Amino acid sequence: MLREYLPVLLLLGFAAVNAVVILGLGELVTRTHPTEIKQQPYESGMAPLGDARDRFSVKFYLVAMLFIVFDIETVFMIPWGVHYQQLSCAVPLVDGACPAGQLSFFGLGEMLVFALILLVGYIFVWKKGGLSWD
Amino acid sequence: MTDFAEPGALLGALLPEITLLLGTLILLLVGAWGGESSSPTRRSARFALGIVGVTAVAVVFAWLRGDGFTTDDRLTGDGFRWAIDLVLLLGTAGALAIFDTEQLRTRAYQAEIPVLMLLALSGMMIISASRDLMFTYIGLELMSIAVYVLAGANRSSARSAEASIKYFLLGAFASGFLLYGIALLYGAVGDTRLSALGAATPSAMYLVGVALLLVGFAFKVGAVPFHLWTPDVYDGAPSPITAFMAACVKASAFAMLLRVMAEGIGPAIVHWHPVVWWLAAITMVVGNVVALAQPNVKRMLAYSSIAHSGYLLVAVLAYSQEAAAAVVFYLLAYTLATIGAFAVLGIVSEGRETTVTIDDLSGLWHVRPGLAVALSVCLLAFFGFPIAGGAGFFAKWYVIQAALASHTPLTVLVVVLVLASVVSAGYYLTAISAMFNRPRPSQLPMPVQTPLLSGIVMVVAVVALLVLGVFPTPASRLAAAATLRAAPLATPVAGTMTVSAPTVAATEDAGSTP
Amino acid sequence: MTPFYRFQFYLFALMAIGAALLFVTRRSPVSAALWLVNVMFALSGLYVMLDAPFVAAVQVLVYAGAIMVVFIFVVMLLNLGRPGQLPDLREVAPRLGAGVVGIAILANLLAVRRDALPTVALEPHADNVVTPVAELLFSDYLLAFELTSIVLLVAVVGAVVLAKRKAAP
Numbered sequence: 001m002l003r004e005y006l007p008v009l010l011l012l013g014f015a016a017v018n019a020v021v022i023l024g025l026g027e028l029v030t031r032t033h034p035t036e037i038k039q040q041p042y043e044s045g046m047a048p049l050g051d052a053r054d055r056f057s058v059k060f061y062l063v064a065m066l067f068i069v070f071d072i073e074t075v076f077m078i079p080w081g082v083h084y085q086q087l088s089c090a091v092p093l094v095d096g097a098c099p100a101g102q103l104s105f106f107g108l109g110e111m112l113v114f115a116l117i118l119l120v121g122y123i124f125v126w127k128k129g130g131l132s133w134d
Numbered sequence: 135m136t137d138f139a140e141p142g143a144l145l146g147a148l149l150p151e152i153t154l155l156l157g158t159l160i161l162l163l164v165g166a167w168g169g170e171s172s173s174p175t176r177r178s179a180r181f182a183l184g185i186v187g188v189t190a191v192a193v194v195f196a197w198l199r200g201d202g203f204t205t206d207d208r209l210t211g212d213g214f215r216w217a218i219d220l221v222l223l224l225g226t227a228g229a230l231a232i233f234d235t236e237q238l239r240t241r242a243y244q245a246e247i248p249v250l251m252l253l254a255l256s257g258m259m260i261i262s263a264s265r266d267l268m269f270t271y272i273g274l275e276l277m278s279i280a281v282y283v284l285a286g287a288n289r290s291s292a293r294s295a296e297a298s299i300k301y302f303l304l305g306a307f308a309s310g311f312l313l314y315g316i317a318l319l320y321g322a323v324g325d326t327r328l329s330a331l332g333a334a335t336p337s338a339m340y341l342v343g344v345a346l347l348l349v350g351f352a353f354k355v356g357a358v359p360f361h362l363w364t365p366d367v368y369d370g371a372p373s374p375i376t377a378f379m380a381a382c383v384k385a386s387a388f389a390m391l392l393r394v395m396a397e398g399i400g401p402a403i404v405h406w407h408p409v410v411w412w413l414a415a416i417t418m419v420v421g422n423v424v425a426l427a428q429p430n431v432k433r434m435l436a437y438s439s440i441a442h443s444g445y446l447l448v449a450v451l452a453y454s455q456e457a458a459a460a461v462v463f464y465l466l467a468y469t470l471a472t473i474g475a476f477a478v479l480g481i482v483s484e485g486r487e488t489t490v491t492i493d494d495l496s497g498l499w500h501v502r503p504g505l506a507v508a509l510s511v512c513l514l515a516f517f518g519f520p521i522a523g524g525a526g527f528f529a530k531w532y533v534i535q536a537a538l539a540s541h542t543p544l545t546v547l548v549v550v551l552v553l554a555s556v557v558s559a560g561y562y563l564t565a566i567s568a569m570f571n572r573p574r575p576s577q578l579p580m581p582v583q584t585p586l587l588s589g590i591v592m593v594v595a596v597v598a599l600l601v602l603g604v605f606p607t608p609a610s611r612l613a614a615a616a617t618l619r620a621a622p623l624a625t626p627v628a629g630t631m632t633v634s635a636p637t638v639a640a641t642e643d644a645g646s647t648p
Numbered sequence: 649m650t651p652f653y654r655f656q657f658y659l660f661a662l663m664a665i666g667a668a669l670l671f672v673t674r675r676s677p678v679s680a681a682l683w684l685v686n687v688m689f690a691l692s693g694l695y696v697m698l699d700a701p702f703v704a705a706v707q708v709l710v711y712a713g714a715i716m717v718v719f720i721f722v723v724m725l726l727n728l729g730r731p732g733q734l735p736d737l738r739e740v741a742p743r744l745g746a747g748v749v750g751i752a753i754l755a756n757l758l759a760v761r762r763d764a765l766p767t768v769a770l771e772p773h774a775d776n777v778v779t780p781v782a783e784l785l786f787s788d789y790l791l792a793f794e795l796t797s798i799v800l801l802v803a804v805v806g807a808v809v810l811a812k813r814k815a816a817p
Binding site: 060068072073078079080083086107118121128129130 | 781
């Protein structure tokens with residue numbers, strides 16, 4: 001069972017080795033001639049202004065919070081989608097299919113209720129201007 | 135998948151909750167869509183009052199019809215659920231009316247605050263209906279998250295924000311303990327239903343789960359030594375929200391505590407009985423003694439609410455059907471007194487940033503006798519004074535009766551209760567004598583004219599308290615119908631509160647000698 | 649239990665404990681938060697070993713992803729200043745208290761350790777890793793699922809009430 005995760009492990013190992021190799025190579029082959037300009041943090045070619053530890057606007061928090069809420073909503077949709085075939089069948093599946101005449105709206109209905117409640121939240125945020133920056 | 139409730143059965147069992155939620159969602163959308171209104175917040179509060187009324191009708195209807203049970207035993211429609219729901223609805227209605235008055239004066243609140251109160255209320259109603267720890271937990275989170283936001287409702291007040299963040303951090307901590315306990319109980323039993331927990335033989339894992347559960351509950355009801363958040367949060371939150379927390383959140387937490395203890399963790403009673411015994415004793419003593427030293431009325435009421443948690447824990451410990459009825463009656467009286475007291479304080483405080491001190495109450499009788507009388511009745515009800523204190527006296531009386539009639543009479547605890555009540559006279563009577571005996575200092579501003587809704591709340595609270603103080607029978611009979619029951623009456627009563635006397639025997643001794 | 653399985657268990661467990669220790673001892677909130685990400689990853693490794701890959705994936709998506717983003721945002725919002733300049737709030741008494749609570753929980757878990765666990769109600773589905781979760785969530789715990797949407801709604805409304813500036817009159 002864990003064998004399936006071998007690629008994940010390989011990828012992790014590759015990432016780790018890659019990081020070490022790149023940093024190590026840079027360390028080995030470069031010659032350092034530090035000047036004041038070179039030591040400054042790189043900010044897309046602009047002269048860096050002020051401290052990086054600036055206070056962020058609370059608007060970022062609102063965006064992050066909305067992101068989390070709708071992210072979690074999606075997490076609930078994954079098992080629902082996977083299980084949908086069984087949920088929309090009034091009897092257990094036969095050979096992976098629902099017997100004729102046994103379709104039910106149970107699966108659809110429960111997600112509709114869930115999604116509608118969140119839709120109310122979405123409309124609320126939209127109307128209150130939570131999605132606009134200013 | 136053999137025994138899950140059909141969607142139709144679920145709808146039927148949750149009709150009042152669904153009514154409430156539908157109304158709330160509509161209110162949220164109406165508020166967002168705006169429309170012309172001079173004060174959207176007050177319109178929202180009045181609309182919310184209407185929703186509370188409709189829900190109360192649905193609750194009464196469901197109680198009369200014996201609705202609310204599901205076959206999978208995860209929801210119950212017993213009298214306890216419906217009675218607690220009615221107390222919660224009463225408290226919310228009062229808090230909404232006080233909120234309306236407060237908004238009239240300060241204009242500090244957004245139109246979503248009543249919506250959040252209703253959403254918190256829906257969580258509380260789920261708690262009182264649930265016989266499954268998962269549902270209880272989700273209901274609790276629904277209530278708690280809404281109340282964290284409510285505590286910070288006044289965005290122009292730094293103290294309100296402080297109360298919100300303190301409440302949030304400690305509440306989240308308590309929820310963590312609770313969830314840990316639920317996880318361990320599930321691990322030990324393999325089910326989250328209270329009926330399954332109640333039928334299990336306690337193992338070590340079960341006991342650890344119960345211990346963590348108790349820590350979480352003690353935080354939520356504000357029992358000493360887990361009470362430290364209470365004064366700061368009660369003091370910092372806006373008055374209507376404090377009233378909502380003191381009345382409804384407390385009632386809901388005790389409904390949860392009582393149901394889980396009576397139906398769920400009964401098998402471990404030998405282990406938790408002494409713990410809760412000490413918790414109740416310390417809570418009563420510390421709450422009342424510390425309240426003596428509080429000049430700030432809101433902080434004084436916060437400590438008084440801690441002390442009331444202690445009295446209610448005595449009733450929970452008595453562990454009988456009479457105790458469940460006593461808790462319901464107590465919560466009814468306590469809710470009425472809380473709502474009445476905060477309605478008066480809301481008017482006396484004049485919307486100042488600093489909260490009312492006892493000195494601010496001096497001579498209130500000479501300028502506004504009505505307010506002074508209303509506050510006195512509520513404080514005497516907290517104290518448990520006969521006649522003048524109204525239903526408060528019978529509330530304590532029923533608790534004492536239940537405690538003495540329990541399988542193992544809680545005599546020592548009752549003595550502590552009575553002595554602690556005597557101590558509480560120190561601060562309740564100080565406030566009352568300040569209102570009547572001291573002259574009105576000239577520099578104190580005249581309280582504003584009582585707005586209609588607040589006036590109604592005061593009159594209803596005071597009259598109900600006084601009437602119940604003379605004729606407690608109707609309410610106590612109603613409370614006695616508020617029994618814990620697993621299944622509809624027609625079927626054989628299973629899973630009722632069943633505690634055999636031998637199990638509880640000797641725990642009283644264990645409690646009094648550590 | 650194969651030696652390889654045991655090796656993996658100790659690998660992830662030690663990773664989680666080590667990262668957690670670093671997490672609580674960092675002075676800079678940002679590096680503490682990044683160590684917390686490591687804890688989450690190690691835990692998700694343990695979930696995979698427990699035959700719960702869906703939970704593991706959600707752990708990474710929601711905790712290591714979304715929740716951490718909010719943590720970092722809040723740290724930036726507060727703008728505490730450079731780690732060296734911060735007064736250390738963690739004084740002796742709170743540290744002792746936290747230590748005592750930690751030891752108490754450890755003792756509790758040791759007491760639990762020897763318990764016989766109930767037989768597992770759910771068989772792992774080899775073909776479909778989400779089904780065991782979905783089966784319970786959408787039948788027995790249907791109400792919990794629907795209530796979750798209300799909880800999320802409360803979170804949305806709460807965030808807007810607390811963080812959104814009032815519309816200009």
